[in-house]
Amino acid sequence: xxxxxxxxxxxxxxxxxxxxxxxxxxxxxxxxxxxxxxxxxxxxxxxxxxxxxxxxxxxxxxxxxxxxxxxxxxxxxxxxxxxxxxxxxxxxxxxxxxxxxxxxxxxxxxxxxxxxxxxxxxxxxxxxxxxxxxxxxxxxxxxxxxxxxxxxxxxxxxxxxxxxxxxxxxxxxxxxxxxxxxxxxxxxxxxxxxxxxxxxxxxxxxxxxxxxxxxxxxxxxxxxxxxxxxxxxxxxxxxxxxxxxxxxxxxxxxxxxxx
Amino acid sequence: xxxxxxxxxxxxxxxxxxxxxxxxxxxxxxxxxxxxxxxxxxxxxxxxxxxxxxxxxxxxxxxxxxxxxxxxxxxxxxxxxxxxxxxxxxxxxxxxxxxxxxxxxxxxxxxxxxxxxxxxxxxxxxxxxxxxxxxxxxxxxxxxxxxxxxxxxxxxxxxxxxxxxxxxxxxxxxxxxxxxxxxxxxxxxxxxxxxxxxxxxxxxxxxxxxxxxxxxxxxxxxxxxxxxxxxxxxxxxxxxxxxxxxxxxxxxxxxxxxx
DNA sequence: TAGTGGTCTAGACCACCGG
DNA sequence: CGGTGGTCTAGACCACTAA
Numbered sequence: 001x002x003x004x005x006x007x008x009x010x011x012x013x014x015x016x017x018x019x020x021x022x023x024x025x026x027x028x029x030x031x032x033x034x035x036x037x038x039x040x041x042x043x044x045x046x047x048x049x050x051x052x053x054x055x056x057x058x059x060x061x062x063x064x065x066x067x068x069x070x071x072x073x074x075x076x077x078x079x080x081x082x083x084x085x086x087x088x089x090x091x092x093x094x095x096x097x098x099x100x101x102x103x104x105x106x107x108x109x110x111x112x113x114x115x116x117x118x119x120x121x122x123x124x125x126x127x128x129x130x131x132x133x134x135x136x137x138x139x140x141x142x143x144x145x146x147x148x149x150x151x152x153x154x155x156x157x158x159x160x161x162x163x164x165x166x167x168x169x170x171x172x173x174x175x176x177x178x179x180x181x182x183x184x185x186x187x188x189x190x191x192x193x194x195x196x197x198x199x200x201x202x203x204x205x206x207x208x209x210x211x212x213x214x215x216x217x218x219x220x221x222x223x224x225x226x227x228x229x230x231x232x233x234x235x236x237x238x239x240x241x242x243x244x245x246x247x248x249x250x251x252x253x254x255x256x257x258x259x
Numbered sequence: 260x261x262x263x264x265x266x267x268x269x270x271x272x273x274x275x276x277x278x279x280x281x282x283x284x285x286x287x288x289x290x291x292x293x294x295x296x297x298x299x300x301x302x303x304x305x306x307x308x309x310x311x312x313x314x315x316x317x318x319x320x321x322x323x324x325x326x327x328x329x330x331x332x333x334x335x336x337x338x339x340x341x342x343x344x345x346x347x348x349x350x351x352x353x354x355x356x357x358x359x360x361x362x363x364x365x366x367x368x369x370x371x372x373x374x375x376x377x378x379x380x381x382x383x384x385x386x387x388x389x390x391x392x393x394x395x396x397x398x399x400x401x402x403x404x405x406x407x408x409x410x411x412x413x414x415x416x417x418x419x420x421x422x423x424x425x426x427x428x429x430x431x432x433x434x435x436x437x438x439x440x441x442x443x444x445x446x447x448x449x450x451x452x453x454x455x456x457x458x459x460x461x462x463x464x465x466x467x468x469x470x471x472x473x474x475x476x477x478x479x480x481x482x483x484x485x486x487x488x489x490x491x492x493x494x495x496x497x498x499x500x501x502x503x504x505x506x507x508x509x510x511x512x513x514x515x516x517x518x
Numbered sequence: 519t520a521g522t523g524g525t526c527t528a529g530a531c532c533a534c535c536g537g
Numbered sequence: 538c539g540g541t542g543g544t545c546t547a548g549a550c551c552a553c554t555a556a
Contacts, residue, residue: 095355198508246459254451320526
């Protein structure tokens with residue numbers, strides 16, 4: 001089976017005098033071996049010592065290169081056995097949704113956030129639940145806004161934060177009114193973590209009117225709760241996204257960032 | 260401002276004779292300094308040399324510890340300047356949806372996949388588009404199935420793969436019929452990457468009937484395309500998930516895996 | 519027991535940044 | 538210019554695996 005030890009081709013793949021780091025060159029070289037199938041899933045890479053000797057470099061440098069591939073999920077190591085090519089896992093889903101401003105920029109659109117309402121509200125049962133408090137006199141800062149691009153409404157957002165500071169609402173908050181900025185500006189607590197839940201729903205009459213879609217049209221609903229260092233909720237928002245304008249996309253498998 | 264250089268507390272934090280690697284101890288120690296606020300966002304960590312001297316360890320070991328924090332997104336480095344505590348980014352969304360079997364197991368439910376139909380179909384316009392082919396004689400293996408838990412239907416899936424092998428449909432495929440397994444079993448190509456698109460929609464008459472929900476009830480629709488090494492589509496599926504039973508959750512901020 | 523990856527050291531030179 | 542992080546070396550010892 002292991003006849004001739006299957007050298008990993010010419011050592012010309014590494015230029016020790018290049019400005020490009022050696023570990024990076026080696027990582028890309030091994031990555032190519034895998035992508036092209038010269039190294040098959042499950043197959044063992046040459047040992048660290050072999051690679052170091054073949055390319056005339058230090059073992060630590062080899063380890064750094066392999067570390068990159070491990071981080072990328074392309075190979076895995078087993079102490080005492082070796083380093084092996086991974087089998088691509090394609091069945092898990094990781095969806096990314098950039099925030100509003102990034103989306104708008106990337107699409108080259110003329111985005112606009114319109115503030116419909118901003119006021120101080122007292123606690124009600126829903127807010128007391130969401131913020132896990134029992135003091136009925138707690139006051140919240142309430143933002144209600146529409147996000148639009150190219151003149152078309154895309155999302156409707158309602159945001160709440162516990163109101164303690166008496167700071168005026170800044171111009172900048174109207175441009176990019178993210179929940180975390182709202183919290184850090186008007187609350188005593190610094191937000192350090194958040195939880196988001198994405199659900200599917202149909203537009204209510206109010207939402208349909210604002211988003212200019214039919215009543216009961218399908219929409220994404222995202223609820224976000226931000227917490228301070230003590231794990232207490234300090235901000236909550238509910239955003240409704242037009243189902244005909246938003247989708248989540250996920251790419252899976254081996255994807256080299258530059259290759 | 261920098262009075263006394265703010266030592267990072269006692270060096271008793273590191274036990275060089277412990278079985279726990281030094282770099283790991285140091286990473287956890289620095290992580291704690293950040294989590295508890297003794298190191299504030301934007302603030303500089305001690306330099307690598309300072310940390311190495313303070314704890315009597317090698318600079319390479321310090322670098323490995325810092326590398327862990329960088330990978331976790333808690334700090335970032337700037338060549339020539341220093342290493343700094345990150346500000347938590349809470350506005351990007353990364354939703355994870357485990358695959359069906361994992362979900363069922365984690366929830367401790369009795370899951371079941373019921374095959375409604377499995378047959379060979381010829382190309383139609385939709386399939387020729389999805390697979391980017393023009394040969395009308397191409398044949399596809401077509402799976403249609405319902406996923407259920409606790410006797411309640413949860414999802415309805417339709418899967419296609421280019422049919423080349425004449426392998427019989429195995430018992431195991433009926434138990435865990437993931438698209439990638441379907442492709443690797445019945446197609447000539449090995450799937451190496453995939454693209455998934457998640458959208459919101461309303462149930463058609465057929466879907467409503469199968470999922471036992473009202474017509475036009477909101478649903479998640481996920482389309483998955485799997486590609487071979489040559490970036491050619493070799494499998495395509497469309498899954499419909501009940502909107503009242505599925506949601507995507509994302510946690511954001513600093514979350515140490517063990518701490 | 520021999521070979522593997524995991525950790526660690528004590529240096530070295532470099533590119534970059536700021537004053 | 539001095540200080541920072543980025544790269545690299547040539548060793549060393551260890552824990553683990555397999556024969």
